[in-house]
Amino acid sequence: MSRMIEARNPIGELVTGRQWDQLRDALRPMHPSDIADVIIEQPTETEGIIFRLLPREKAARAFAYLPPTEQRHLLDSLSNEQVRHLLDEMSPDDRTHLLEEMPAEVTRELLLQLDPQELQAARKLLGYPEDTAGRYMTPKYAWIYPDMTAAAALDKIRQTGKGKETLNWIYVIDAAGKLVEDVRLANLVLAPAESNVMAIDDPELVSVRATDDRESVLKAFEKYDRTALPVTDDRGYMLGIITVDDVLDIAE
Amino acid sequence: MSRMIEARNPIGELVTGRQWDQLRDALRPMHPSDIADVIIEQPTETEGIIFRLLPREKAARAFAYLPPTEQRHLLDSLSNEQVRHLLDEMSPDDRTHLLEEMPAEVTRELLLQLDPQELQAARKLLGYPEDTAGRYMTPKYAWIYPDMTAAAALDKIRQTGKGKETLNWIYVIDAAGKLVEDVRLANLVLAPAESNVMAIDDPELVSVRATDDRESVLKAFEKYDRTALPVTDDRGYMLGIITVDDVLDIAE
Numbered sequence: 001m002s003r004m005i006e007a008r009n010p011i012g013e014l015v016t017g018r019q020w021d022q023l024r025d026a027l028r029p030m031h032p033s034d035i036a037d038v039i040i041e042q043p044t045e046t047e048g049i050i051f052r053l054l055p056r057e058k059a060a061r062a063f064a065y066l067p068p069t070e071q072r073h074l075l076d077s078l079s080n081e082q083v084r085h086l087l088d089e090m091s092p093d094d095r096t097h098l099l100e101e102m103p104a105e106v107t108r109e110l111l112l113q114l115d116p117q118e119l120q121a122a123r124k125l126l127g128y129p130e131d132t133a134g135r136y137m138t139p140k141y142a143w144i145y146p147d148m149t150a151a152a153a154l155d156k157i158r159q160t161g162k163g164k165e166t167l168n169w170i171y172v173i174d175a176a177g178k179l180v181e182d183v184r185l186a187n188l189v190l191a192p193a194e195s196n197v198m199a200i201d202d203p204e205l206v207s208v209r210a211t212d213d214r215e216s217v218l219k220a221f222e223k224y225d226r227t228a229l230p231v232t233d234d235r236g237y238m239l240g241i242i243t244v245d246d247v248l249d250i251a252e
Numbered sequence: 253m254s255r256m257i258e259a260r261n262p263i264g265e266l267v268t269g270r271q272w273d274q275l276r277d278a279l280r281p282m283h284p285s286d287i288a289d290v291i292i293e294q295p296t297e298t299e300g301i302i303f304r305l306l307p308r309e310k311a312a313r314a315f316a317y318l319p320p321t322e323q324r325h326l327l328d329s330l331s332n333e334q335v336r337h338l339l340d341e342m343s344p345d346d347r348t349h350l351l352e353e354m355p356a357e358v359t360r361e362l363l364l365q366l367d368p369q370e371l372q373a374a375r376k377l378l379g380y381p382e383d384t385a386g387r388y389m390t391p392k393y394a395w396i397y398p399d400m401t402a403a404a405a406l407d408k409i410r411q412t413g414k415g416k417e418t419l420n421w422i423y424v425i426d427a428a429g430k431l432v433e434d435v436r437l438a439n440l441v442l443a444p445a446e447s448n449v450m451a452i453d454d455p456e457l458v459s460v461r462a463t464d465d466r467e468s469v470l471k472a473f474e475k476y477d478r479t480a481l482p483v484t485d486d487r488g489y490m491l492g493i494i495t496v497d498d499v500l501d502i503a504e
Contacts, residue, residue, distance in 0.1 A: 157441060161438065166438075167436075168437075184419075185437055185441065186413065186437060189437065190414065
């Protein structure tokens, strides 16, 4: 009987048995669209853990194959108590070995879904260790595309800027989601209307990684005299911003 | 001989004799335009000390009667080593008794003339005690008029905003020089082009007095979570701004 269930539903069995290595091996050869099908078939509690075990590149592609409502289910699953518990109970070695950083677009969606208090409670949810930038970032930042003029950028900020954590810094993000520049709103306002946002005279881009620890984030704030800093994954994809208030909270 | 000089030049004699009370009494009944004439007649070293002994209201009016080049002479005199020395050697009682806050427009001109290092060196020049906001303010702020639209305000900022200490906060100053509001640049950008700058939804005005001590300035920064605060004289006339960096320097 147990065998039959295993044969019919090996993925679910591997989750139930906490057989993470085997589960990862079972998923490895599968095509992202097939993995998307597996995720759809699994109960909500299982979806999230499967997704977290995927290598980042494959996770990103599988996520893209999911229809919007299933993407929503997956995000719910990732913030689900049971999934968090499963991730929490992994040994630190297993965690390092098995879990890569999540795809940036999924992290951003999760950040949008959870408020900062929930995020801090959902400790290992994003996979970032305690006292790292990833634990404190917010997705409420204003961004523009690199091919925009100053006038177009100001229009976009006018339309989307309400409720952002700060508008003093605007982030230039390419179509793939990579952070390519940061621009002071003041310099956008001072620039001639038709100038390209990438050509505006402005301090160099400064960013931190989500995995950066408290000390290096504090140093970046001090060194570059900023009130907000963008946070990226280790490939430079934009995840969120962290404000100086958040860092001062960290420092307490 | 001495009597003759005194009769011909009693003001100069009173300065030479450090007879501050008598000098003040001699100036009191005079019309501001006559005081302006006296200031023009006196040597540079004396101009500043006469001006400093005038009650603020009369000083402001006398200053307005001076032609531009004489206003410049007076400002030079106020930052002159000898005048500063005379002010420095007054007893604290005399200083309290004799010296009122300078007219806001003169303070602003002096701030524009001296860089922050000079200002800190010219210790008693502005009459503000050590460790008060007046010692750390800068005149490099962006300002607009209360009757402007958001679009007109942004135009003015575009034309005048270069080289300001910050453009994140814009100060609304009336024709008399009073600070009436502060507006985030972000909210100016978000506002409909035709809305009046005074009608923009924005946090309440927060300002400090030039005579406020370090502790209350620090408290204001913390309580209102600002990176810059406007500094006024005790009647609310705009003098300059103080940035959070300056306060952190104070705190060291």
